[in-house]
Amino acid sequence: MIPLNLLLKLxxxxxxxxxxxxxxxxxxxxxxxxxxxxxIIIGGLGWTTDALILPRIGNLxxxxxxxxxAALILWGSVYxxxxxxxxxxxxxxxxxxxxxxEFFLHRRNVFSDYAEIVEE
Numbered sequence: 001m002i003p004l005n006l007l008l009k010l011x012x013x014x015x016x017x018x019x020x021x022x023x024x025x026x027x028x029x030x031x032x033x034x035x036x037x038x039x040i041i042i043g044g045l046g047w048t049t050d051a052l053i054l055p056r057i058g059n060l061x062x063x064x065x066x067x068x069x070a071a072l073i074l075w076g077s078v079y080x081x082x083x084x085x086x087x088x089x090x091x092x093x094x095x096x097x098x099x100x101x102e103f104f105l106h107r108r109n110v111f112s113d114y115a116e117i118v119e120e
Contacts, residue, residue: 005105006047013046014039016097017074026090034081042070046102059106067099 014035021027021035029035046066054062074091078084086094 003047005050006043008105009043009047009102010040012101013043013070013098016101017094020090020094020097024090024093026087026093028085029077030081030083034077034084037080038073038077042073042098045069045073050102050106054106059103062106063099063103066102067095070098071095 017027017029017039018035021029029038046069049065049069050062053065071091074086074094078086
């Protein structure tokens, strides 16, 4: 069974990327596939790193690491999907929204797949 936290990441992150595109026009992927693929990569990698480091270093450092990883993957996504574009502002807005989402996913034990609730 897929962990709830992972499922939420795999659904919310592609939606965040798509919403930033719709609302700001700073993300321009060539089709629906890049939104889904990029979101799955960010969510899957984020969940894996959270499982390994979140209990050890706490919420805020884990959120900052999630943001760095998301920004790098977003930047690299234009190379994975030729014809797609994303501006620096698009990367910044998308990363910020992902980090806010991650912060609350980490804080709420109902969404936590980890052994303990992470307190700051």
